[in-house]
Amino acid sequence: MKRFLGILLSLLLVCSAFSFASAEGADVPAFDSFELGKDYTDLTAKIKWLTHRTDLVDNGAITQYVAEFNKVYPNITVEVEGITDFAQESLIRLTGSDDWGDVMGIPAVELSELSTYFAPYGTLEAMKDTYNFIDNKQFEGVVYGVPTTGNANGIVYNKAVFAAAGITELPKTPDQFIAALQAIKDKTDAIPLYTNYAAGWTMGAWDSYLPASVGDADFSNNNFLHAKDPFSATTDGTGPYAVYKILYDATAKGLIEDDYTTTDWEGCKPMINNGQIGCMVLGSWAFSQMRDAVGGEHPEDVGYMPFPVTAPDGKQYAPSGADYCYGINCKVDASRQTAAMVFVKWMTYESNFAYNEGGIPIVKTGNYPDLYSSFGDCDFLVQNVAAEGEDSLKDEMNAESTLMIDNGGNEKVQKIVEHGFNGDMSFDDIMNSWNELWSDAQESLGVAVR
C-alpha cells in the first residue's frame, strides 16, 4: 500500500511538473541516419533508462556499459533504474505520465498503440535486412522497438556428463535423445534429465519447442490454431506429439530425477554445473545462469544444444524470438529523444550486450556467443505474428481449451510427468484428450479448421 501511494504521489508530482512539456519530435534522427562516434558527440542531455535487468543493475554491469558509452558521448548523462516487477510497473509508468523517462523495454502495449508512446526508428523495409527480430515491435511497417537481445530455445547440458556417457554426437531425434539419456543413467551418477517439475513454469516452457517439431514460421500464431488434431501421433519423430513424448518416455523409463515433486530451481543451477545433472530443457537465457551459478565449480562444462527433434523437412530448428525491445519516449523534447536514439544505437552496435548475455545478435553481422557453437546446421526459427483480425484468437483458444499453450499451461505438462511415472494413462490417451479439448474449443469459437 505504501509503495502504491509512493508511486501515485510521484506520478502526480511528475505529471504536474511536466504537463507543459510538449513533444516536438520533428528533428529526431532515424536509427540508421547517423554514425556512432561522429554525429551528436557534442549533444548535451540527461536521459533515464528503465530496465527489467535488476541483476545487471545490482552487479554493476549496467554502470559499466554507461561508463563505456560516456567515453564517446561524455555529455549525455544516463540514469538507470532497475524495476523488479517490470511487466506491470512499466505499464503503469508509461500510461501514467508523459515523462516516465526516455528508454524502456516495451511492455505489453498493443501494436496499434505503439506510435502513441514510442518514437519511430525507421521503416521495417529499410531495417529488416540489417537487424534480427526487428519486426517484433512494428506497426504498419514502422519500427518502434529495437530488441535488446534475442533468445533461442534449446537444451542446457553438461558436456562432461555427455562425454562420460560416451555420447560423441549430439542427439538430433527423440529416439537418439532417449538413448543418450539412458546412456547417462547407465554410465554415470548424474540425473539424465532434470524436469524442474515443482517450479511449474519450467514445465510450461516445453510448449516453446513446438515450432521446432514442424519447422513452420506460421505455426504458433496461425496454423496451429486452425489445425485439426495437432497432437495426433506421428511415427517419424516430428510434430507436437514428439516433443511431449520425450518427456513422457523419459519419465516412464526412470530417466528423470528420483522425486520430481520436490525439485529445487535454485538448487539445480550448481548441480548441472558440477555434473550432477545431464541436461535440462530451458531457453538460452538460462545458460548464463547455469554457467555462473554460485557453488558451481565447472562453468566450462555447461553447454547448449538444439532441441532433439527434426522437422518434417529434415532440418533442425531452434525456435527463437526477441527479448524486450528498447522503446524511446516520443513525448519529451527532441534533444532528449536524439540522445536516447544515440544511446540505443550504441547499446545495439557497441556494447556487446547481446553477446554478453548469451543471446542471438541483433545486428545480423554480429558474433554469436560460443554457446551456439553446436547450432551449426540448426536454423533459428522466428514465429510470425497472427494473421490480421486474429490477434486474440490464440488467447481465446487457450482459455477455451484450457491447454494454455505458450501461456502458463504448466499443469498439463506436469500431468505428463505424473502419468508417465504412475503409468495410469498412456501417452496416446493424453494426446487424444488434448486433441479433443482443441477440437471442442475450435468448434465453440467457430474457428475454421484447415
Place this chain on the structure above:
Amino acid sequence: MSSNSGAAALKESGSFRAWLIKPNVQKWLVIITFAIVPVILLLLFIYYPIGKMVEFSLYNMSYTKVKGFVGLKNYIDIFAKPELFQTFRVSLYYMVGAIVQIALALYFATILSFKTKFTGVYKAAMFFPYLVNGIALGFIFKFFYTRGYVLDTVLTAFGIPLESLPYWLRDQSINNWSLVATSLWKYMGQNMVLFSGAIMSVDPTLYEAASIDGANKWHQFRYIILPSISTVLTLNVILSITGSLSAFEPPYVITSMGGNGTATYFIKMHETAHTLHKVGLASAMAVVLITIIILCTIIQKLVFKYAFRNSGTDSAKTKMKRKQFSKGVN
C-alpha cells in the same frame, strides 16, 4: 418581511430541535450514527462484491472483456466437468484431518487445564505454528518432505531404512495426507487455545465437588467440561470443516499449485480465474463454494443440536443447580 421570515426560521429550527431531542428520535439517531459506518463498509466491501460476483457468474468473461451473457451455463459446466467437481474428493482428506485436529486440540486443552507443569510453555509451543505465515510454512514443509531431508533423516535415525520410506509428496496414495498433516500442525494450536479459554471459564469448584463424588478425570471431562464448552466446540468444528472445503495454501505452495492429484476446489478456482482467465466460470465456482459452505454449516448446526440435546439439557440443569447453589451460599 425579513424579520418575519427570521422569526419563522427560528420557530422552525426550534421545533426541529424539539423533534431532535425527543427520546425516540435520539435513540434512532444514536443507532444510525453508530451503525452507519460499519454497515456502509459491510455493504461496500462484502455484499456489493458478492453481488457483483453472482452477476459475473452469469457471463462468459475474462478480466478485460465481457463476451456475453450465458445464464446458468457456467453452473452447468461446473457439475458437467468432472475434473472441477471431483476436487471435492480432495477436501474429504482435509475434513478427516479437521476431525483429528479437533480431537487432538480438545485432548491437549483438557490435559493442560488440569494441574500440569509448564502449561504456558506447552501452550505457546503448540500455538506458535498458527503465527507462521502459510506461504513460509509451505516452504518449510517442502523441504521437510523432500526425499532424504528432514523427515526422512529423523525416521532413519530411529532405525527405519530409507528404502522402506515412501516418497511423501510423489506417492499419490499418501501425498494428500502429507498436506493435511501440515494444515493440522498449523491450526491445532489455535483450536486448542480456543478450547482452553472455554475450559478455563468452567467453575473449578465443580471438579472438586465431582471428585468428592468419586468422578475420575474422564467423568469430569465428559460431564463437566464437554457440556460447558459445547458452543465453542460447535464453532470450532464449523470453522474447521468450512476451512477444509477451502484449503488452499498447502497444495498451492508445497505441491506447486496442486500438482500430482492434490488440487483442491479452491486451487481449481484460482487456476480458472488467473491462468485460464475464465472469470465468469470462476465466479460461478465461488458461488457454489459459498452455497456448499452455508449448507454444511446448517447441517452441522442441526446435527449438533441433536447430538447435544441430552447433554444440553444436562448442562441447563447443572446451570440451574449451580445458580441455586450459589444463591444458597450467598
